[in-house]
Amino acid sequence: MPKLLYLEASPRKERSHSSDVANEFMESYRESHPTDEIDVINVWDLDLPAVNGEMLNARYAIAHGQQITAEQEIAWKQVVEIFERFNSATKYLFSLPMWNFGVPYRLKHFIDVITQPGLAFNFSPESGYQGLVTGRPAAVVYARGGEYGIESGVEDMDFQKPYFDVWLKFIGFTDIRPVVVEPTMKGEEMVNLVKAFNRDHIRKIAQEV
Numbered sequence: 001m002p003k004l005l006y007l008e009a010s011p012r013k014e015r016s017h018s019s020d021v022a023n024e025f026m027e028s029y030r031e032s033h034p035t036d037e038i039d040v041i042n043v044w045d046l047d048l049p050a051v052n053g054e055m056l057n058a059r060y061a062i063a064h065g066q067q068i069t070a071e072q073e074i075a076w077k078q079v080v081e082i083f084e085r086f087n088s089a090t091k092y093l094f095s096l097p098m099w100n101f102g103v104p105y106r107l108k109h110f111i112d113v114i115t116q117p118g119l120a121f122n123f124s125p126e127s128g129y130q131g132l133v134t135g136r137p138a139a140v141v142y143a144r145g146g147e148y149g150i151e152s153g154v155e156d157m158d159f160q161k162p163y164f165d166v167w168l169k170f171i172g173f174t175d176i177r178p179v180v181v182e183p184t185m186k187g188e189e190m191v192n193l194v195k196a197f198n199r200d201h202i203r204k205i206a207q208e209v
């Protein structure tokens with residue numbers, strides 16, 4: 001059964017521009033795929049385990065086939081549950097704001113929780129890194145207050161889109177369809193123009209995936 005997972009990274013709910021454009025995708029997706037299962041996760045609503053020393057000890061002990069403590073087992077079980085919910089989809093939609101040139105820390109926390117060897121990727125000295133989340137399309141909505149496109153003169157300050165794109169590829173995605181919503185901080189008129197410009201594009205992606 002096809003399943004869409006929508007991972008939302010803005011905490012601003014109905015005021016969020018990334019969520020607003022992603023909702024356009026969702027509306028179009030529901031029309032074109034009426035029987036598909038849909039799961040929506042806002043990273044700010046998740047109870048994420050700390051990626052601390054104990055968690056990392058568990059990660060390396062498991063990777064080396066060693067025993068883990070009862071406490072580590074509880075923390076690791078939480079990691080596996082969150083990863084399995086993420087990995088259970090056949091298609092993905094992500095929406096994320098730029099925060100201080102990168103991604104919101106809660107999204108980074110989610111990434112640090114689920115990007116585990118044996119779950120999201122494998123490593124061997126012979127073949128290097130191999131992503132395990134393969135064969136699934138991903139649409140990504142990026143919102144930023146400023147403009148960071150080619151020839152903006154500040155392209156090298158964008159650590160949001162390049163970072164997220166590298167992460168998706170690292171864990172195995174190859175079919176990645178980005179939609180950039182910028183600038184969102186130059187007034188309502190500009191935002192409406194930008195959203196109108198992206199509307200057909202995002203609706204088409206939703207129909208195609």
Ligand SMILES: Cc1cc2nc3c(=O)[nH]c(=O)nc-3n(C[C@H](O)[C@H](O)[C@H](O)COP(=O)(O)O)c2cc1C
Nearest residue numbers: 010016017018097098099100101143144145146184
């Ligand atoms: C904590 C914080 C940091 C931000 N940092 C940047 C930034 O570095 N560059 C930028 O262009 N906009 C920045 N912004 C503006 C947001 O990227 C912009 O408001 C965007 O629309 C947020 O996405 P959202 O509307 O989906 O929440 C920042 C906003 C916040 C709240």
